[in-house]
Amino acid sequence: MTNKEKLKRCGTFGVALFVCALGIGLITNANLGTSPITSLPYVGSRILGLSLGTLTFALNVLLLLWQKLLLGREFRAAHLFQLPAVFAFSVFIDAGMALTAELTSENYLSQMVMCVAGCAVLGLGISMEIVSNVTVLPGEGIVIAIAYRFKKIFGRIKVLFDVSLVALSIALSFVFLSGLVGIREGTVISALLVGNFVRLTSPAVRKLDGWFAA
DSSP states (O other), X not given: OOHHHHHHHHHHHHHXXXXXXXXXXXXXXXXXXXXXXXXXXXXXHHHHOOOHHHHHHHHHHHHHHXXXXXXXXXXXXXXXXXXHXXXXXXXXXXXXXXXXXXXXXSOHHHHHHHHHXXXXXXXXXXXXXXXXXXXXXXXXXXXHHHHHHHTOOHHHHHHHHHHHHHHHHHHHHHHHHSSOOSOSHHHHHHHHHHHHHHHHHHHHHTTHHHHHHO
16 A cells, blocks of 8 residues: 555545544434434533543543453554544544534424434445544444454444443433433434445445545
């Protein structure tokens, strides 16, 4: 791989992170519940009064450490590239939340449209992240590590991981916030739609492979 191709892939990965963060901002600011992967940082941000990006970074650092424990000697220096990636992603999340805050509405139909639009944007960002083939975020890296260590199917571990995050978020919101926070129909909608939008956008995004090599 030439340096030019590496630069293109890294640039695309950076754009992908911003697009993903913008999608998360749209979903969250629709006020119908945040996405499953963001549910725990969101509840944590409400409990501690810190930004969603800050709590996202903190959670992902813990997930990276968990990868280290699971993989042991198989944890490579390349895994550490997840750290600057998630730092940028966390900054982008706070930017995405700020950029989409003005779109917040009390109208349920508008909220639903915003949520679905966020799912589409997030799906596009994930497609770009995959095709760039630079690194993964710790939230995905830990699922890969668990699947590899215990020889399980990635998709099943991903579902269990997301469900566990949502369950923990529900428990913490009831304990510390005296009610359900951040988990609503939008959480279910994003869980169902994002993967489908990834599949829909992947064929078009795959055309970037030719541009990378040019």
